[in-house]
Amino acid sequence: MERVDVAIVGAGAAGLSLAHRLDRVLPHRSVVLVETPEAALRSPERTWCFWEEETGEWDAAVCHRWHALAVQGPDGTTWRSRIHPLVYKMIRSRDFEALVRGSLQRVRTLHWTVTDIVDGPGEAVLRLRGADGAQRELAAGLVFDSRPLVGLPAEGVTLLQHFRGWFVRTDRPRFDSSAAVLMDLRVPQPERGVAFGYLLPFDARTALVEYTEFTREVCSDAAYDAALRDYTENLLHLGVFTVTGVEQGVIPMTSAHLPERVGHRVFRIGTAGGATRPATGYTFAGVQRQTRRIAAALVAGRFPVGYSAYPARHRFFDAVLLRGLDEGVVDGAEFFATLFRSNPLPRLLRFLDGSSRPWEELAIGLGTPVADMSTALWRQVRAGRRVASSLLR
Ligand SMILES: Cc1cc2nc3c(=O)[nH]c(=O)nc-3n(C[C@H](O)[C@H](O)[C@H](O)COP(=O)(O)OP(=O)(O)OC[C@H]3O[C@@H](n4cnc5c(N)ncnc54)[C@H](O)[C@@H]3O)c2cc1C
Structure with missing residues (x-):
């Protein structure tokens, strides 16, 4: 059985980003990117938008930029603002893939479908299926798995x-x-x-x-x-x-906890590893933070733990909002209109990226429909207590 140091499963936003980073920082390690050849499993092409400063590492793949953003409230009122020093950028997934693949020097791509990952204390074994149905196995010291999760988490909202x-x-x-x-x-x-x-x-x-x-x-x-x-x-x-x-x-x-580490040797990345911001669905920037932290940990010779894309207090805020929306105690259109009316856009964008300061978060919290959010907060706390007491029973 072939053995590699690192296997990255899936060549989407997360797998390609991690492959790109490890290719540069781990020149003496064997790294493979395993991507399914099966059309039914492959993620369709898409566009990714995100915000960052004017100059960024993926600029060669950026197909459009906007320096201002707008929001229109339910009554037609428009809030429009420049977002300097940030820029809203769009990348097409096929351009991103071409850019990353063109830059890889050492990472090899294997066109096989991962059917199972068997974790062990010293290595994990990937079971693979070829396009012709052939089976093989591959051992890896570390596995970073970005395959979409099967089914939605039962806990949380x-x-x-x-x-x-x-x-x-x-x-x-x-x-x-x-x-x-x-x-x-x-x-x-x-x-x-x-x-x-x-x-x-x-x-x-x-x-x-x-x-x-x-x-x-x-x-x-x-x-x-x-x-x-x-x-x-x-x-x-x-x-x-x-x-x-x-x-x-x-x-x-x-709002369910999506663990990053799921075995001795197996880690999740991308949407499957919690890179999607629960309140907005934005993922691309979270993937970049995750994969940068993983690469830094591996260079330092550490296990990559604690590479969450968002601080815990932000995930809690999002959990409250999701509960409020799902249980109908928060009027979604009114919530977002109030949020954008009450806060400068660059502050909100920093918050959504997890880089705001606590005083900014307080201001953001106060700039939401406070009564509705308090009800949602209470329901979220009560639901958390119910889960805790059922676990203790
Ligand atoms: C249409 C669309 C538009 C989006 N737009 C934005 C946006 O504008 N901004 C933003 O931040 N987020 C956006 N998102 C959310 C998020 O950025 C994307 O879903 C992103 O692609 C997630 O990256 P990922 O690597 O986690 O998953 P994916 O990109 O889906 O990658 C998963 C990879 O795993 C492979 N795979 C699956 N099964 C197997 C298997 N068994 N063996 C081997 N490989 C396998 C797939 O082929 C794929 O390459 C969008 C999502 C969608 C669906």
């Missing part, structure tokens, strides 16, 4: 961020491409959770227009299309346009 977007081209100039609209809360709202439009204008005539919900159940394709038709016609007034592409996805937003 899990909402789905589910969406469908159209890449559109209009017959006349319709967009202000200087700002991306993070949330357009004028769309009809569900009873529990929140729905909003998301608008990424590339120039005056082309944009990605998405309809998104944070709710428990995904919609049918027909329902997404109906919502998008309503949004583009009655709220954006796009007139005549052509749909040139479609992007669709589901991102689990959970």
Whole structure:
């Protein structure tokens, strides 16, 4: 059986980011990236947006940048702001993959499906299936697994961020491409959770227009299309346009604890390892923090523990919000409108990245509908106590 020092499972955002870093910092270690050749298991192409300073390590793959962001409240009030020194950037997953693969010098890619990982005290064994059905095994000193989790966690609250977007081209100039609209809360709202439009204008005539919900159940394709038709016609007034592409996805937003280390030798990364911010679904920047910390630990000869993408107090804040949305005690549209109305955007963006200071977090907390959030907080604490007492029984 072949043995390697490190096996990275899955070549998505997390697997590629980690491969890129380990390729540079562990020149004398054997590292492999194991990616499934099976189309049914592969993650479809997508775009990733995130914010960071003007210059960043993935700039060669960035296809669009916005220096201002906007939010529209349920009544149509718009809050728009420059986000200097930050920039909102978009990367297409295929460009990211090409950039990383082009830079790898030592990491090898194996095109096999991981069917099982058997953990052990000294090494873990990956069971692999080839495209032709052949079986083999690979031993690894450390495994970083980014395969999507099967099923949703039973504990805590899990909402789905589910969406469908159209890449559109209009017959006349319709967009202000200087700002991306993070949330357009004028769309009809569900009873529990929140729905909003998301608008990424590339120039005056082309944009990605998405309809998104944070709710428990995904919609049918027909329902997404109906919502998008309503949004583009009655709220954006796009007139005549052509749909040139479609992007669709589901991102689990959970308050459940997703452990990073799941065995002696096995660790999770990416969405499976808690890199998704529970309250927003943003993951790409969290993946970068996670994989940077893992690479630093390995260089220092340490086991990579404590590489969480978000501080515990932020995860608690998100858990309260998810509970409030799920139990219908927080009006989602009102919550997000109040949040953006009461806080400068750069402060909120720092908070969502886990880098805000405690006084900023206090200001953010006070700039939410406090009565609703207090009820949600109380329910979250009560639910936590129920779990604790059932564990002690
Ligand atoms: C359509 C869409 C748009 C998104 N947009 C944004 C955004 O704008 N900003 C943001 O921050 N986040 C966004 N997200 C959320 C998040 O960034 C992505 O889901 C991101 O791809 C998660 O990275 P990952 O590495 O955890 O998982 P993935 O990128 O899904 O990677 C998992 C990898 O594992 C491989 N794999 C699966 N099974 C096996 C197996 N058995 N053996 C071997 N390999 C396997 C898959 O082929 C894939 O390469 C978006 C998500 C979706 C779905």
